[in-house]
Amino acid sequence: MMIGIDNEVRRFKEGNHLEKAFTEKYGHAAEFIAVAPGRVNLIGEHIDYHGYSVLPMALSQSIRIAVSSNDSSQLHISNTSGDKYKDYSGSISDLDIKKGSAPSWHQYVLCGIKGVSENVKNSEDLLGMNFLVEGQVPPNAGLSSSSALVCCSALATTQANKLSFTPSELASICASSERHIGTEGGGMDQAISFLAEEGKAKLIDFDPLKSSNVVLPQQVVFVVAHSGVEMNKAATADFNTRVAEGRLGVQILAVINNLEWKSMKKAKELQKALKRSTKEMLALVAETFHEEPYSLSEISDLLEISAEDLHSQHLSASVQHLRSFELRKRLRHVFTEAARVEAFRDTCEGGGDLSGVQSLGDLMHDSHVSCRDDYECSCPELDELVDLMMKNGAYGARLTGAGWGGCAVAMVAKGSEDVFLRCLKKGFYEKDEEGRKRMDDALFVTAPGAGAHVVFPRDDLDNVELPPPNNFY
Structure with missing residues (x-):
């Protein structure tokens, strides 16, 4: 049975550039496009691998893979940014994943495929596949670009082979398979990538994996800003x-x-x-x-x-x-952060008056202080960025993701985001030429996005087996 997509077949847009690029690369049309979002963690840093709940939301930015199957048992993996990310080819029966510093980008793709192969009865029957990957999530930014790549690869493999997994099963598979590359994460990134729903943050619980909706205050928006320091958590200890x-x-x-x-x-x-x-x-x-x-x-x-x-x-x-x-x-960080996640959820459930919004902001900032002082996973650039956010009217701000670089997230009043963005540009990015170059891509307003899904070409709708109700978001 083919995996479901929210009881609705999503279609390629006319003139889809990834579809066109795939045809140019492989000489035939893609069968479908797999999509897996990045995420921003609002609160609950470094506690998922201790079994505690976390509270992320999916980004609208995603990893996308255009896919076709082949009968050669070969994997062909390419990237739309081919000048930066080199092609890979190899046998699907010999997935060579190397642990170590600075893993190659295609290793994350292999992790997703390997995770699926380890969870089917006849892995030797998996089809060969042609992948063209496009990344919209900034890499090494603490926004889960690598985990989204693993998730997208697993989803693509599942779809190409007409397998059936629930979103929770795929999230667990990907959390385990990413450890092949040497990262001992806890499962938050994979869970939100598969379980996210548009317009909603999620409280993610573990053992067993489950999620529940968290309604965020309507009078706020979230701003994500890159510190300019890249951090690949698999590349350091x-x-x-x-x-x-x-x-x-x-x-x-x-x-x-x-x-x-x-x-x-x-x-x-x-x-x-x-x-x-x-x-x-x-x-x-x-x-x-x-x-x-x-x-x-x-x-x-x-x-x-x-x-x-x-x-x-x-x-x-x-x-x-x-x-x-x-x-x-x-x-000390683990236990105080677990308490902050519970308080954040309870405050959201209590309504969105101004005192509640400020309480949420205080929890976010307290989380950053704990990450900085007790977990020591911040860096001077992140601290400077968070301080600037707070001085320019954010209710709360904190690093998001593993830390040691990457992004900060701020909660600001809806309607004030344009002024807030101008202040960050002037106070942080316009100080040097490098900051000015990356400013437009490094700073954005975001809202909760949709979870992983599959997009089919318009001409293929008659051949698509529709999913059972609510099998996949």
Whole structure:
């Protein structure tokens, strides 16, 4: 059964440039276009991999892949920006994904295909495919361009092979398959890409994966601005270091509280096992850990294992070079951020009066301070940008995405966005020639966009098998 698209077949627009580019590249028309959006996370940073809820919304900007199948068992992957992203060809039965620094762009495409192949009975029967990729999501900007590419590739593979997965299943598949490239994320990016609905933010819950709508105040809009610092979380150890530090802190707390610790990896698992409130977990962190970093020997002593076993069995390859770990600050961020997400949702449910809007803004800014000081995932350019946003009337502003560069998001009063954008241009981007060059692409107003979907050509409608109701957004 072919996946569904909201009970409606979406059509190519007349003169679609991606369709034309595909025909020029491969000599025949595309069968369909797969679309997967990027996202902006409003609040809930670095806590999805600890099992806590997050609150993102999809962007209108997306990754799009024009697709046709072939009977050669070969993958041909190209990009509309071919001068920057080189072509790739290879066998669909031999998906060579390499972990390491600065992975090639096509590796993310392979992750999506591999995820689908690992979840079908006869992966050797998957068709060869021709892909032409177009990216509208700024890369290395904290807007989930790489995860959107993985999701779009998985959706394209599913459609080309007439497989059937629910949106939640595809989100879980993509969250797992992206780890082939070495990123130990938690699933937020993939979940919002598949579960998003136009006009609505989403509260994403994990274990099991589910989502619920969050109605944002009507009197605000969100402005996204790039700091000018690019950050690829798979290209450095920063992201995986934070995952390791949080996990080690959780495991030490499990040992101290006489719990089985080796399988305990998420703060929410620990909180459930201890049956304590978030406030009580914060108190436990404060009384257990000192503020200074922990050495390998200190951690191995607390876990009652040898330093060699800690290094070889409990640290992933990307962080085995580390010799010290921040524990108290990292867990303090996790628990306070989880509380902020709950407060943000509750405030949205309480209505949109001015005091409520300002409370949302305060939560966003508090989140940035915690990311900056406790999780240490900001950078000077992001801090400058957030400060400028706050000084120019934003209710709240924060970094969004993994951090260490990328974008900030601000919540501003509807109707004030034009003045706000001019202030950011003058105060941040027009200071140098490089900023002026990227200004138009680096700064935009956004609203919640639609989730991943498939677009069919107008001439192919009679051949499309319509989906069952509500099978795919």
